[in-house]
Amino acid sequence: MTVTAKTEHELKMNLVTGADVLIQSILQEGTEVIFGYPGGAVLPIYDALYRQKVNHVLTRHEQGAIHAAEGYARVSGKPGxxxxxxxxxxxxxxxxxxDAFIDSLPLVVFTGQVTRAVINSDAFQEADIIGITASATKHNFQVRHVRDLSRTVREAFYIATTGRPGPVLVDLPKDICAAQLVNEPHHSEINLPGYRVPTQVNEGDIHRFAExxxxxxxxxxxxxxGVLHANAxxxxRSFAQIHHIPVVCTLLGLGSFPASDPLxxxxxxxxxxxxxxMALSECDLLINIGARFDDRLTGNLAKFAPxxxxxxxDIDPSEIGKNVQADYPVVGDAQSxxxxxxxVMDANPNTLEWLNTLNGYAEKHPLHYxxxxxxxxxxxxxxxERVCHFAGSDAIITTDVGQHQMWTAQYYHFERPNRWVSSGGLGTMGFGFPAAIGAQIAEQKKRVVAIVGDGGFQMTLQELAVVRELxxxxxxxxxxxxxxxxxxxxxxxxxxxxxxxxxxxxxxDFVRLAESYGISAHLVEKANELxxxxxxxxxxxxxxLIDCRVKQLENVLPMVPPGKGLKEMTGV
Amino acid sequence: MLRTIVATVSSGSNVLIRMTALMAKSAIRIESLHMQRSNTQENISRISMLVDVENERQTARYVNQLDRLVDVISVADMT
Incomplete structure (x- = not known):
């Protein structure tokens, strides 16, 4: 794509800006909605948005935009x-x-940048976002030539959505977006020689695993x-049921297996x-499908699954052996x-006694309060429990981070995949409410409930305006x-x-706060009002908005104290 | 312990940031670092570095994480 010598008439007919090419490229990837917030360096992009029919959600803070995009990605499987x-x-x-990097959510994030001529001059609103996000993205790009724009967008979407999903950032100097160029069909081939997506599962690994x-x-x-990301x-469910193998979910794996299943x-x-x-502690074979052995799951590693x-x-080879040595490593997506x-499973393990033991544990020590x-x-x-009763198993539940998140993970019965949206790895307060906005935009007919604490909600409550607006x-x-x-x-x-x-x-006063945005609200102080x-x-x-005044000194139990093994639970 | 890590990468200004960011995360010290554009292949560079790591497990984890980087075409512990 180059500016060629054409007549003034032809130029008038065919000239577009880099920003137009950007938006066209984004739409070519099937993008249905963009979450964003304008500013000086992206004025050419917002001018292109003004010209083109694009569904753009104006959040009231950039953090709200990216968490909404995460919620959208988590329930839809499409890139935010x-x-x-x-x-x-x-x-x-x-x-x-x-947050998206550690929880493997596909995002494509476009940041404005100062014009190329003043990069590295401490120009107004200049930040080295490529350096800053090197450790927080699956990959990042800065577009240095207009001719690279559409290819870079393709590559960004490809990287974000394939293999282990993750966030990709594309930094766009203002003059790239403002540049005028001839609008002509472009054939931009992806060129990523270092990027490999595992496609073939090793047969030998599968046979050893089955044995x-x-x-x-x-x-x-x-x-x-990983089970959810691979739609597996x-x-x-059928693998566990056919072979009578009990299932434990990680925090973010909830919903990958129905909570009501006896296994x-x-x-x-x-x-x-x-x-x-106890199952993790006493098992003789731990079959990890798409989990990364996070320290909140394993407790003291020396005492884990001894x-x-x-x-x-795991689809990501670097996860295997990272925290726990694997005797049977298998690189591949959970579904394949x-x-x-x-x-190749031609016989079942005999798990009758094991299931009886575990059922005994579950009956003797259920969750209780x-x-x-x-x-x-x-x-x-x-x-x-009451939200679960009224919202039902088809509802999408988002949370922030903290006690309310753990109570939701414990007491909400997730029966289906992609109904649970929470910040797991990074533990980001303020995530839950904007994530609910993205989830509701992705699944417009589904009931979406944001369960938040009073602390986290105050970090991103400005997005109430978006809820009212839309x-x-x-x-x-x-x-x-x-x-x-x-x-x-x-x-x-x-x-x-x-x-x-x-x-x-x-x-x-959360009730009056919501009402000031034109959102109806209720205060609930007693159990019989709920x-x-x-x-x-x-x-x-x-x-x-429902402001539930819950008991202040209630604790999340049971608990594995920090540094202890999973068998050393308290408050059982 | 000193290990020699050799990588073939896509030439670009970002690849070193991402490689060294991984090292900084684990406080791995670089004893020496050499990067050179390939004479025969366009947009390809070779990086060789001598790093001070705690043990072989840390080396394996680091090499795996380097291999995950989009700009790293291949990487190995060549000690």
Missing amino acids: VVIVTSGPGATNIVTGLM AIKNAKRPVLLAGA SDQL FLGMGGMHGTYAAN EAKVAHV VLAQLEK ECSLENQSLLPQFVI NLPIKIMILNNGALGMVRQWQEAFYGKRYSHSLPPVQP DTVLESAMENGEPM
Whole structure:
């Protein structure tokens, strides 16, 4: 694509800007919506958006835009697309990039940059976003020539969505987007010699893996988010059911296996169920499908699965052996591996005794909380159970990070894939509410509930304006304990109840705050008030905020204390 | 322990940032670093570096993570 010597008439007919080429290239990738926020360096891009029919969601902060894109990507499986300006616009999305990187969400993020002539002169709103995001992206590009624009966009989408998904950033100097060029068909071939996506699963690995499963006495499947990314929930369910193998989910793997299935033991890890953690501790074969052995799952690594041989399936070879040595490594996506494994499984392991043992654990030590209906005080676990009852298994649930997130993971029964949106690896407060916006835009007919804490909600609540503007029927459940609950819980347990800055003395009136945005809101203070409000909220097609004043000093239990093994759970 | 890591990469200004960012994350010290454009292949460079790592496991993890980088075409511990 070059500017050639043409008559003035021809130029008038055919000239477009780099920004037009950018938007065309983004749309060619099937993009349905862009989340963004304008600014000086992206003015040419926003001018092109003005000219072209593009669904753009104007969030009220760049962080809101990228978390919304993450929510969109998580439930749709499609890449979330973001446009922000240079400098502060770009640095404001770093948290979201890191969040998407660690949780393997496909994003393509376009940042404005100062013009090429003044790069590295500390120009107004200049930031070295390529350097800053080197550790927070799957890959990043800076476009230095207009001719590279459409190819770079193709490559960015390809990298973001293939293999292990992840965020890709494209930095766009303003003069590249403002440049005029002749609009002519372009053939931009992807040229990424160093980028390889594993496609063939090693047959020898599969046979060794199958032999190990057939001979196991106490196997357990550990299902991570890789199962969801590979759309392998059906294969996982039939594999577990055919071969009678119990299933533990990681935090982000919830929904990959139905919670109501008798083989489901619950979530494993720091706040996992007793049965799940005992299964991980006592198994003789740990079959990890698409999980990365995060420290919140494993607890003390030296005490993790001490008697087990470990099989590890991952699309990303660098995950295998990273934290836990694998006896049976298999590189591949969960769907292909499970399908090939099924073909060679000609016998079942005998797991009857093992399943009986685990069922005994589950019956003896279920999740529980002390519910006193006498004073009608509102317990957070009860709120989650009632939300689950009224919203149902088809609803999409998003959370922030902290106590409410763990209670949701414990007490919400996820039956289906891609209904659970939470910040797992990075643990980003302020994620849940904007993620719900992206999820609702991706799945317009589904019920979306954002379960947030009063702390995290205050980090991104400015996006209430977007909910009102687009009339998104999101239900915002604030589990309001007037505390940074998980911080307070750790201070209670490990810092002698010295509640240092975890009990904010001033809180907004969330009901009036929502109403000021034109969103209806309810205050719930007693357990017997909850059902009526929830029932009307779930039937109502309008956005709604529900401020639930839950018990302040409630703790998330059971718990594996930091540094301890999974068998050393407290509060069982 | 000293290890020699050799990589073939796409030439560009970003590849070194990403490689050294990984090293900085694990506080791996670079003893020497050499990068040269290929005489025979366009847009290809060879990087050779001598790094001080704690053990072979750390080396393996580092090499795997380097291999994951989009601009790294191949990489190996050539010690």
